[in-house]
Amino acid sequence: MKSAEFGAYLKAHREVKGIPQRIVAHALDVDTSTLSKIELGERQISITMIKPLSEILELDYKELQIRFLSEKIISEFKDTPFLKEALQLVLKKI
Amino acid sequence: MKSAEFGAYLKAHREVKGIPQRIVAHALDVDTSTLSKIELGERQISITMIKPLSEILELDYKELQIRFLSEKIISEFKDTPFLKEALQLVLKKI
DNA sequence: ACTATATTTGACATTGTTGTCTAAACACAC
C-alpha cells in the first residue's frame, strides 16, 4: 500500500465520522492545507502523527502504528538487496 | 544514517589496503571531500555506495549490505513504538 | 626542513521536503 492509499484510508475514516479537516488538522497541529495534502498523498505522514490520528479517528493505535510503519519500511526499502536478511538481523538485535 | 562507526570501519579497511581516498572516491563517483566526510560520519552513506565499496575494499558485498542496511533501519526506527511487530509484518509481506 | 601527496575543513550552490498562507474550487443549505 502506497502512502497515497494510507492517506485515502485516513480520509475515508474521517469522512465516515463526519469530522472536518479543521478538527483533525488542529489535533495534528497543522494547517488544513497540510492535512489535505496528506490525505491526497502529496505530503508524507510523520510517524508522530499516528497517535493523535488514532485518537481522533478512534482507530486502534497499535494496529495503525504497525500498519503505517510496516508500509513505510516496505516503501522505503522494497528494492534494496538483502532486505529480508537485514530485517532478520534487526529483529535479532533489538 | 550518520553512523560514524560504519564510516570508521570503512576507513580502517581502506587504510589496511593502502588505498587513498582519491581512488575510492572515484569508484563512488564523489569528491575526496565527500568520502572524507563519510568516513568521519559527517555525511550519510548512500545505499548505492555499498556495492562499489565492497568491490574496491574487497569486502563481501552481501555481508556489508546486510550490515549497513540493518544498522540504517535500527538508527532510523530504534525509538519507534511497535517496531518489532512492524518488522515481523514486513517479513510476512515480502 | 622540503616537497609531494593525502586528508580535512568550511563556505557555498543545489536540491528536496516541510508547513503556511491566500485564494480558488467545491458542497450544500437557505
Added chain:
DNA sequence: GTGTGTTTAGACAACAATGTCAAATATAGT
C-alpha cells in the same frame, strides 16, 4: 442565486541534506 463552511491548489519561506570547490592541515618520503 447568495452565503457559509470545507477542501484543495499554488506560491512561498524555512529547513535540512547533499556534493563541490578551494584552502588549510596532516602525513610521508627524501
